[in-house]
Amino acid sequence: MNAVLVAVLVMLILSLVRVHVVISLLLGAIIGGLVAGLDLMETIKIFTEGLGGSATVALSYALLGAFAIAISKTGLPRVIVDFAVKLVGKEGESRNKSLSKVLIIFVIFTISCSSQNLVPIHIAFIPILIPPLLQVFNELKIDRRAIATIIxxxxxxxxILLPAGFGxxxxxxxxxxMAESGLEIAMADIPKALLIPTIGMVVGLVVALIFTYRKERTYVTVQTNEEVAVTVEPVSSRAVIVAVIxxxxSLIVQVEYxxxxxxxxxxxxxxxxxGMMNLKSAETVVTDGMKMMAFIGFVMITASGFAAVIRETGHVSLLVEQSVGLIGDNKSLAALLMLVVGLFITMGIGSSFxxxxxxxxLFVPxxxxxxxxxxxxxxLIGTAGALGDAGSPASDSTLGPTAGLNADGQHHHIWDTCVPTFIHFNVPLIIFGWIAAMVL
Known part of the structure; x- marks a missing residue:
């Protein structure tokens, strides 16, 4: 029995039945190691030594979380919310409702995309931006599933495409x-390879907005803690300017170093x-930021330990030989199978990273x-990693939108976020990822 398949299946099955993914990865690694003939303590040692592989990324996530919280406290996100509300009117009162819909969708789209690269605050903008706009969505009768797909x-x-911020x-x-698995590549080649799969996501978004969720949907306006109005307390212009600076x-340093x-x-x-943060508030900000990103960081660190055990079993080459024997030289079938495997693994873990x-x-050899x-x-690797992040109940790409859109209890996590994003992003990613593997 191949230890790699056993380890991955154990990890995946445990994740799908809602065992915490960190525990699932650990148990999968232990069982995989034992199947390969390693003793328990040897497996644990290999796993532990492999934990450092993602330590840099985990620390980056923690500091980015702190930066996101710090930016949110300057008032800059609130200024953006105020602008969005003023753009369509406090209750969506506009001479042209269609224009109001386009404007609000454009604002949310721009902020969502900027949160990964230009202003790397990840999901921190959602609880600030979305709940105050729910009443606007209701007045305009916007289908919140469309907003979920946009976010x-x-x-x-x-x-996935741009090498900046989280990219x-x-x-x-x-x-x-890829280098650790035997294939050296240049960072500059990654955007070239992932352009076609990203186009697939664009196609999925266009289909969702123009066809699937174009019709109006009625919601009941419920009073929440967030009122749709401009900021009561004036935001300091100096704080906003400092936040922009x-x-x-940070972008300059990122590009340079x-x-x-x-x-x-x-x-x-x-x-x-x-002076926007004193030492006392800085401690709180950093702690809150680390809490926000802790889950992703721990999963990435644990995944590195899991991968170390997988490599040490020596069964990767055996699995490759067996797979090649079954697939032969059929690249088309091989690409499809790898993408489907990536989909299931990411659905279980909930994180592309x-x-x-x-x-x-597995995929490099x-x-x-x-x-x-x-x-x-x-x-193949980039697309397989991205697959499943959208649509996974455990992913921050779905948990974030639901947290904002369900502030009044009218947005279902599975049916209104996970299913729409799975259909409109995972399906195109498989198709366009397969095309990329065939033409590149």
Whole structure:
């Protein structure tokens, strides 16, 4: 019995039956190691030594979370919310309701996409932006499933394609894990390889907005803690200006040094030395930011330990030989199977970032054996990692939108967020990821 298949199946089954993914990864690694003939303590040692593989990424996430919280406390996100509300009127009162819908959708789309690269605050903008706009959505009769697909697109597509912010982390994980699995690539090749799959996500978003969720949907206006109105307390212009300077400064550092740790640290330093944060509040901000990103960080670290055990079993090469024997030289079937495997693994884990260390261990040697080009291999690994993030009940790409849209209890996590995003993003990703593997 192949230890790699056993480990992955155990991890996946446990995750799907709602065992915490960190525990699922640990148990999967232990069982896989034992099946391969390793003793328990040897397996634990290998797993522990492998934990450091994602430590840099986890620290980057923690500091980005702190930066996101710090930016939110400057009032900049609130200024954006006020602008969005004023744009369509407090109750969606506009001479042209269609124009109001387009404007509000454009604002949410822009902010969602910016949250991954331009202003790397990830999901921190959702509880600030979305609940105050629910009454506007109700007045305009916007189907919230459309808003969920927009936000999820913004939380995924930018980091898949663009090497900035969280995209820099994602591309770095792909490069590092592919190199560890035997294939050296250039970071510059990753956007080229992932362009076609990203186009698939664009197609899915267009279908959702123009066809699937175009019709009006009625919701009951419920009073929540967030009122749709401009800020009662005036936001300090100086705080907003400093926040913008901090964002620009962090982007410059990121581009210059290719380090999210330095980038986030530099942004936090600007906010602190400008007086926007004192030492006492800085401690709270950093702690809150780490809490926000802790889940992703722990999953990524655990996934690195899991991947280390998988590689150490020696069964990866055996699995590759068996797979090549079954698939032969049928690249079309091989690409489809790899993408489906990626879908199931990511659905269980709930994080594209955490999936890459696992699938790279399997896909790199398999792709080399079948004869895929480096660009095609990048496309397969990147797409397989992205698959399942949308649609997974445990993913922050679905939990975030639901948290904002369900503030009044009228948005179902599974049927209104997970199912729509699964259909409109995972299906196109499989199709366009397969096309990329065939043409690159």
């Amino acid at each position: 999820t697109f913004g939380l995924k597509a930018p980091y 820099l982390l994602f591309h770095g994980i792909i490069e590092t894990n 901090a964002i620009i400064g 290719k380090s999210m740790i330095l980038s986030a640290l530099f942004g936090l330093a600007i906010l602190m030395f400008s 955490s999936t890459i260390p696992i699938i790279a261990t 398999l792709s080399l054996a079948i004869g895929f080009s480096p660009l095609a291999t990048i496309a």
